[in-house]
Amino acid sequence: MPSVLGRLRSVVGDEHVLTDPDLCAPYETDWTGRFHGHTHSVVRPATTAEVSEVLRICAAHGIPVVPQGGNTGLVGGSVPRGGELVLSLRRLDEIGPVDADHGEVVVGAGATLAAVRDAAVPAGWDVGVDLAARDSATIGGMVATNAGGSQLIRYGAMSRQVIGLEAVRADGTVIGRIPALRKDNVGYHWSGVLAGSEGTLAVITRVHLALVPLMTDRAVALVGVDDVETALRLVGRLRRSLPSLLSVEACFAEGVDLVCDHTGMPWPLETRTPVLLTIECGTSRAASSGDEAVDGLLEVLGEADEVRASAVATDEAGRARLWAYRDRHTETVSTLGVPHKLDVTIPFDALAAFHDEVVERVHAIAPDARVVQYGHLADGNIHVNILGPDPDDDAVDEAVLRLVVEVGGSISAEHGIGIAKRDSLALARSAGDIAAMRDLKHGLDPTVLLNPGVIFSTATYRT
Numbered sequence: 001m002p003s004v005l006g007r008l009r010s011v012v013g014d015e016h017v018l019t020d021p022d023l024c025a026p027y028e029t030d031w032t033g034r035f036h037g038h039t040h041s042v043v044r045p046a047t048t049a050e051v052s053e054v055l056r057i058c059a060a061h062g063i064p065v066v067p068q069g070g071n072t073g074l075v076g077g078s079v080p081r082g083g084e085l086v087l088s089l090r091r092l093d094e095i096g097p098v099d100a101d102h103g104e105v106v107v108g109a110g111a112t113l114a115a116v117r118d119a120a121v122p123a124g125w126d127v128g129v130d131l132a133a134r135d136s137a138t139i140g141g142m143v144a145t146n147a148g149g150s151q152l153i154r155y156g157a158m159s160r161q162v163i164g165l166e167a168v169r170a171d172g173t174v175i176g177r178i179p180a181l182r183k184d185n186v187g188y189h190w191s192g193v194l195a196g197s198e199g200t201l202a203v204i205t206r207v208h209l210a211l212v213p214l215m216t217d218r219a220v221a222l223v224g225v226d227d228v229e230t231a232l233r234l235v236g237r238l239r240r241s242l243p244s245l246l247s248v249e250a251c252f253a254e255g256v257d258l259v260c261d262h263t264g265m266p267w268p269l270e271t272r273t274p275v276l277l278t279i280e281c282g283t284s285r286a287a288s289s290g291d292e293a294v295d296g297l298l299e300v301l302g303e304a305d306e307v308r309a310s311a312v313a314t315d316e317a318g319r320a321r322l323w324a325y326r327d328r329h330t331e332t333v334s335t336l337g338v339p340h341k342l343d344v345t346i347p348f349d350a351l352a353a354f355h356d357e358v359v360e361r362v363h364a365i366a367p368d369a370r371v372v373q374y375g376h377l378a379d380g381n382i383h384v385n386i387l388g389p390d391p392d393d394d395a396v397d398e399a400v401l402r403l404v405v406e407v408g409g410s411i412s413a414e415h416g417i418g419i420a421k422r423d424s425l426a427l428a429r430s431a432g433d434i435a436a437m438r439d440l441k442h443g444l445d446p447t448v449l450l451n452p453g454v455i456f457s458t459a460t461y462r463t
């Protein structure tokens, strides 16, 4: 190991190979606190060439590697399980010039979502995916998890924002093409292959992003309704009548109470309702006149009998205040313990029943558990957070995922499989699917050095 460390230091510089346990500690535990492991070193390259050289050295010595961006992932895929080297991509944070005519930018994998937005906005553009971890989540990590976020109904997931990318295989070979072209069907699309691969196929180093027009007029409404079925009816009406619709998110009274306790914010509406929807509309001045987003939203809400109470904001501070009731659920839940996080998609016609049934299934196993639900309602994506059971006890996770499969849902909507759900993979995909995924993994990383144990348990690899 000492000679390997020396070689790594000669590539990235002494100060970017961390071995001191105190310095390595922040890289060893995930955002939730549920997943952690030990690493002997954290290596922080700054360029694609350095990533390539580091991976060549690791391959030569059979050292497994965990790629890490902002470490905001929620399924345990960004931290070591035991003994892997952590490859931190955060120093690859260069942001190229924004092409203001065509809405494109090339960024390093370690650039944060917030930094890329800050670069895009003055040029009249924005990033199509938004999520509450924007200040830390990196573009590389967001592509690697195919992040969804709150604007998926309008712009799609992260894979849709990628024109092309550059990545490094476990043996150090650089693949992909930067700058990329919008139409370029020459063999496999690496962006499609690597989106959602969770660091198991290659290390993403640069991404050529397609931006979306900056919304110059935005309106946010927080709306109280009686139940999930009513909320879903309203979602349908909003989607049909508002082309400016960006988001429809849901949270529930019990969760909002916790957010209010944690933040000191007051209950947001004049009436207490079981379900609260956060609805956002946006238009770009180039494409519309004046307050189209506000007018359209107010008109639809004004005609909707389902709405028991509402609050609307158009100014930046007011919009942020209303969003906080939904966005601050994740942080609030984490102050109450180490959560079991189940990020699932449920078919729309099963969603209302699932919302109640999931609590019963959890309580059948853990009667005292607290279940907090919220999510991206317009996508059928619910985040089921369970507090109480021991972090190492997977019984409630398994019960929830079985219910999800019974009702025809997906066991991972947007966060990925990581290590949290790898033992449930066979519930959600056929043996043929899993064998093909394993063959792809084996083809690109034959000695299983990149993120071993993520998506599949290590034992299932051929070596």
Ligand code: FAD
Residues within 6 Å of the ligand: 031, 066, 067, 068, 069, 070, 071, 072, 073, 074, 077, 078, 089, 109, 130, 131, 132, 133, 136, 137, 138, 139, 140, 141, 142, 143, 144, 145, 146, 147, 148, 149, 150, 198, 199, 200, 202, 203, 204, 205, 330, 331, 414, 415, 451, 454
């Ligand atoms: P990390 O956590 O560092 O890594 C995530 C995975 O990607 C790991 O498997 C890692 O090995 C791999 N990886 C990281 N960088 C690279 C790279 N350059 N090349 C190859 N593999 C890499 N997700 C959503 O989809 N929607 C949300 O709305 C959302 N909201 C969130 C809100 C909060 C408060 C938090 C904490 C998380 C949220 N997430 C959400 C989770 C989400 O997965 C991440 O925020 C983001 O996509 C991960 O980026 P990251 O840079 O932190 O990646």
Ligand code: 2HG
Residues within 6 Å of the ligand: 132, 327, 329, 330, 341, 342, 343, 375, 376, 383, 384, 385
């Ligand atoms: C969100 O939508 C994130 O807020 C995090 O995906 C979900 O906290 C969670 O479970």
Ligand code: ZN
Residues within 6 Å of the ligand: 149, 375, 376, 383, 414
């Ligand atoms: Zn989410």
